[in-house]
Amino acid sequence: MSYVKTTGIVIKEVHTGEADKILTIFTRNLGKITASAKGARRPRSRLIAGTQLLCYSDFVLFKGKEMYSINSCDVIEPFYDIRNSIEKLTCAAHMTDIINDIAQENQPSIDVLKLFLNSLYMISNSKRPVLQVVSIFEIKLLSILGFAPWVNGCVNCGKKEFENISFSFVKCGFICKDCTAADKSAVRLSEGAAKAIFYIVYSNMQNIFNFEASCDVLDEIRRVSKIYLKRQLEKDYKKMDFLKCLKSHKEGI
Ligand SMILES: [Zn+2]
Known part of the structure; x- marks a missing residue:
């Protein structure tokens, strides 16, 4: 399994499916990336906070064939x-x-x-x-x-x-x-x-x-x-x- 750690800020979000999101994240190590956040719109999802627009977070990403998927994220600065x-x-x-x-x-x-x-x-x-x-x-x-x-x-x-x-x-x-x-x-x-x-x-x-x-x-x-x-x-x-x-x-x- 190919996991990558980086910090980044969510600069675009598109809702897909019932509760998923496709995010564009401007990261420190990888530049601009696209990443899927499965289930991130469910109220009890552990991805809900860190995948909000303009949230700056620590991400653990899995590198898939077409895009990254977010394995976990910890909020650094939400700019609330x-x-x-x-x-x-x-x-x-x-x-x-x-x-x-x-x-x-x-x-x-x-x-x-x-x-x-x-x-x-x-x-x-x-x-x-x-x-x-x-x-x-x-x-x-x-x-x-x-x-x-x-x-x-x-x-x-x-x-x-x-x-x-x-x-x-x-x-x-x-x-x-x-x-x-x-x-x-x-x-x-x-x-x-x-x-x-x-x-x-x-x-x-x-x-x-x-x-x-x-x-x-x-x-x-x-x-x-x-x-x-x-x-x-x-x-x-x-x-x-x-x-x-x-x-x-x-x-x-
Ligand atoms: Zn002059």
Whole structure:
């Protein structure tokens, strides 16, 4: 019998049969895998807790011909608090969509897994605005995947400054005032926003959330990360739009 032990987080679940599930799990050792969880929807199943969406667990898996099957699982972090807020849940669902798209089978990425888990932890447990967590997640993820923007001065002429800088989506990085004229889609950044983006790209994973930013700076970073994500991954992720609808609905009442 071929058993494998790994930790991983459930990023997709599909109900099958009377009480089974097919899970997509982003694991530490195996990258993205598909695994069946027999009987996991029965109330007394020993798999019920660890096979919930967004649950991070220790898994013992049996390697079958077509997919793994879960022999046992022990919950490490269930991220329960995320389920208590529609805003938190939407942000987590958005990040999970991206992870589902970029994670590959048999290609473990410890940095991506750490970033995802840290971001979920921040959304679940910290007072940091959730939109800020999502922007940091997006910029850092793209950096890990090889799409790090050039933030070490002007990408065009090399001038090193954080004042009068814009973010160029065409050049994939910072661009100075003198070079911006030819790039109509560049987004002007305050010095604070430019420094924050520089920090996100260059900081190590442990310190990535250790900076303060004003609401205005947050809005600037959000604008950049949203467009940059869409351009680099060539996909328009729509789940976050729901928060805008929710906000305008609330304001309309
Ligand atoms: Zn320049």
